[in-house]
Amino acid sequence: MTLNSLLPFPPRSLLFAPLEGMTDGHYRQVAMRLYPEWARFSTDFLRIPTNGKYSRNKYLEHLGAAIHQNPALLEKTIFQIITTEKAQTSLALETLAELGISHLDLNIGCPSRTVINHGGGCYLLGNLSALKNVLATIRNHWSGLFTVKMRIGIHDDSLFDETLKIIEGSGVNAITVHARTRDQLYKGRADWRFIKRAVDVVKIPVIGNGDIWTVEDVNNCLNETGCHSVMIGRGALKTPWLPQVIGSNANFQIRCLHLPEYYQALSSHCLAEGDDATKVLNRLKSLSRYVFDDFAHCDLLKTQLMRSNSLNVFFEILEKAIVTSGERIQALQ
Numbered sequence: 001m002t003l004n005s006l007l008p009f010p011p012r013s014l015l016f017a018p019l020e021g022m023t024d025g026h027y028r029q030v031a032m033r034l035y036p037e038w039a040r041f042s043t044d045f046l047r048i049p050t051n052g053k054y055s056r057n058k059y060l061e062h063l064g065a066a067i068h069q070n071p072a073l074l075e076k077t078i079f080q081i082i083t084t085e086k087a088q089t090s091l092a093l094e095t096l097a098e099l100g101i102s103h104l105d106l107n108i109g110c111p112s113r114t115v116i117n118h119g120g121g122c123y124l125l126g127n128l129s130a131l132k133n134v135l136a137t138i139r140n141h142w143s144g145l146f147t148v149k150m151r152i153g154i155h156d157d158s159l160f161d162e163t164l165k166i167i168e169g170s171g172v173n174a175i176t177v178h179a180r181t182r183d184q185l186y187k188g189r190a191d192w193r194f195i196k197r198a199v200d201v202v203k204i205p206v207i208g209n210g211d212i213w214t215v216e217d218v219n220n221c222l223n224e225t226g227c228h229s230v231m232i233g234r235g236a237l238k239t240p241w242l243p244q245v246i247g248s249n250a251n252f253q254i255r256c257l258h259l260p261e262y263y264q265a266l267s268s269h270c271l272a273e274g275d276d277a278t279k280v281l282n283r284l285k286s287l288s289r290y291v292f293d294d295f296a297h298c299d300l301l302k303t304q305l306m307r308s309n310s311l312n313v314f315f316e317i318l319e320k321a322i323v324t325s326g327e328r329i330q331a332l333q
Helices: 025-034 056-063 069-074 089-098 113-117 128-141 159-171 193-201 216-225 234-238 252-272 277-288 298-307 311-331
Strands: 014-016 040-042 078-083 103-106 147-151 174-178 208-211 227-230
Touching: 025 056, 025 216, 056 078, 056 089, 069 078, 069 193, 069 298, 078 089, 089 128, 103 128, 128 147, 147 159, 159 174, 159 193, 159 298, 174 193, 193 208, 208 216, 216 227, 227 234, 252 277, 252 311, 277 298, 277 311, 298 311
Parallel strands: 014 040, 014 227, 040 078, 078 103, 103 147, 147 174, 174 208, 208 227
Antiparallel strands: none
């Protein structure tokens, strides 16, 4: 078996990262329809309970019922969990297998203090004995594809190499490295040298993650680190059509062409699924935090969008911003 055969998608693939509160079933269903070039789409994490177990409907809701009913979409889904030594992990995995999930991901990079205090997420980066037990529980009860998404450490990288070896030795198929510590949260610049270090330390595929926003970033991360593929989070929310323009110039003009369809498709889908207009508007506002940094007067634009009191007003502001940006592009040509 070659290293690349450990994963069902080819080298240099793009994976849509989990983002808490954003990549729910509605969002992923729209993104999968509009941008099928992504190799995988990840759910945001589901925390496995310590006592009792979730109902089948809880897992189905987190996955997305429409995605569950579509074998092609289900096959492209990563189901991410956060769990601990004391959690009912084996019961959860039994239900996920029954639902036909093929790709499970363990999140040991979540920096939330609440998650850490309960023994999950980044806590496991500082307690390698607990990490071994969690990994063993999963591998012993899960026969499908199993990946781990991690940070380089809690306060520093002193346990990074040892952690990588433990993960590799547990039978994990690939490791996604978010090249920041827990303490960094999302500040500063992700240090891709740690992705390259992971590639050198382990023999299983490594997936690069952190500060990948553009086509140039994708190519640089792949070429500089030698990682198998890249997983993109905030950059994917900002430019979900990114896989469509790999190999071309994904410039600002292309962004302006894609943005109306992106927002309108998400709005229409959520309204059709029964969400009220206020809930949909709040979703679009949340998404806007990631999208407009390259627009002129972006802070003012974001403020206007956040203050909009209806979907009609929101789309009027969006349309005006795009028209104004188009006029600016023409003036520069």
